[in-house]
Amino acid sequence: MEDFYWDYNFTGDFSHYSTDLSHILSDSAPCEPEALEINSYVIVIIYALVSLLSLLGNSLVMLVVLHSRSTCSVTDVYLLNLAIADLLFALTLPFWASSKMNGWTFGTVMCKIISFLKEVNFYSSILLLACISVDRYLAIVHATRTLIQKRHLVKFVCLTVWGISLILSLPMLLFRSIVHLSDSTSVCYEDLGSSTTKWRMVLRLLPQVCGFILPLLIMLFCYGFTLRTLFKAQMGQKHRAMRVIFAVVLVFLLCWLPYNLVLLADTLMRNHWIEETCERRDHIDQALEATEILGFLHSCLNPIIYAFIGQKFRHGLLKIMVTYGMVSKEYLPKEARPSFVGSSSGNTSTTL
Secondary structure (H helix, E strand, O other): OOOEEEOOOOOOOOOOOOOOOEEEOOOOOOOOOOOOOOOHHHHHHHHHHHHHHHHHHHHHHHHHHHHOOOOOOHHHHHHHHHHHHHHHHHHHHHHHHHHHHHOOOOHHHHHHHHHHHHHHHHHHHHHHHHHHHHHHHHHHHOOOOHHHHOHHHHHHHHHHHHHHHHHHHHHHHHHEEEEEOOOOOEEEEEOOHHHHHHHHHHHHHHHHHHHHHHHHHHHHHHHHHHHHHHHHHOOHHHHHHOHHHHHHHHHHHHHHHHHHHHHHHHHHHHOOOOOOOHHHHHHHHHHHHHHHHHHHHHHHHHHHHHHHHOHHHHHHHHHHHHHOOOOOHHHOOOOOOOOOOOEEEOOEEOOO
16 A cells, blocks of 8 residues: 655645645655644634734725825835735735635635735735835935936836736746645645646745845845944934834744745755655644744734834824814824825935
8 A cells, every 4th residue: 555645734825835745655654744733713813803904004004195195205105015915915815714714615716816916915015125125225325316206217116016026926827726635625726737846846946036035135235234324324313214114124024034934944845955754844834834824914014013103104194084074183293294204304215
């Protein structure tokens, strides 16, 4: 009798699983997957709360930016697009929550679309954060106004970011499908037939390099020199204005870096660059499930950062509420603040 192990661990995303669901083990008994012991109902509740908070928070961010669009800065435009990406992702969470309980029941077309939106959100988020880091680097380190004065260039950059994100996410549209397991559970993940294992390495490494590692290196370079310039020149006001951007980047890394590191370890193991054992496979599968939940949380955190750290965001929101008679004018600060993301100096459009 042949020995097989299932290369499968049921989560809401399935993006890290191989379609080659069984492998013959030559000298060992089958590996029994050890699922992460998190109650499915708890995860569904987490997904529901994240979805609601993300829809509410990012809608408010979009409302505030668009309400002051005549005076919005370059960073405002980037953060508006970031809110749109998170909003789109929040719309997919109910589907992942349902699949957590009942398997994938929405058909192949929705499998492709929902997986596609999830990938687009991830890539567009980190690419937009990289663009913000370059903008801050040019504005503060080189004191240039090129991108700031020509707003149409910023729109072109955002369109380029969305285009790259769509291209990097195309494998989700092309290769995602419904696979029925032996226990009648349906799952949504890549299916490339007998070539799945080989192509999965390509489908993982290229997006990880282009959609995570390179943008991360750009951010580290730009913010490293930006911080050095701020502290060297003792630009206290600019430093305070950068707090929101630094917080946004830090939260993104805290949410998504663990998942990408574990995914890299999983890729190395499946490519036999590190030794594969049953224990290591179980640990990586559990880590993928836990870190993916952490990554999903990211979509609702940026508006919370803006609310607690971004003084101009609070001012913009209060201004809208005063306009529609929701609060009294006495709650509005006397000092007028012209922009959602404000400007800390004449030549820099900085942060919330």
